Amino acid sequence: MASYRELLAAREKLEAEIARARNEEAGSILEQIRAQVADYGFTVEDIFGSKRKGSQHNWTRVPVAPKYRDPQTGATWSGRGRAPLWIAGKDRAKFAI
Structure with a gap:
């Protein structure tokens, strides 16, 4: 079984590798999303819904x-x-x- 310090070092390496993989994948996913938004002409409201005006209501x-x-x-x-x-x-x- 590995020691505590060895496990911490392995965790740091793994966390760095996870961050690198996420950044690479996020970049390619974002490019795909942008391309599809441009192809179909989506607006911000189409994707995220209409904006609410804070907590104002008509009560x-x-x-x-x-x-x-x-x-x-x-x-x-x-x-x-x-x-x-x-x-x-x-x-x-x-x-x-």
């Missing part, structure tokens, strides 16, 4: 009915998101609408 937000009301100020809260200070840490049943 509309529907307002949520309030579930809680502060009796002193009349402020309301829907129960979603961070709780306002007037209800935080208190029994929410007292503020239910």
Whole structure:
């Protein structure tokens, strides 16, 4: 059985050989792809699909009915998101609408 250092040296040689083979094959594959794209007239959108505009969407937000009301100020809260200070840490049943 080979020693640890011998195995490391063999791995380095193998990794270098793998990188060289990948670069050679990738170059020839890329040439083939470019030739086929030129022959058939593909566009970037044909190959990769249409571009999305980030996270923009056409959703509309529907307002949520309030579930809680502060009796002193009349402020309301829907129960979603961070709780306002007037209800935080208190029994929410007292503020239910």
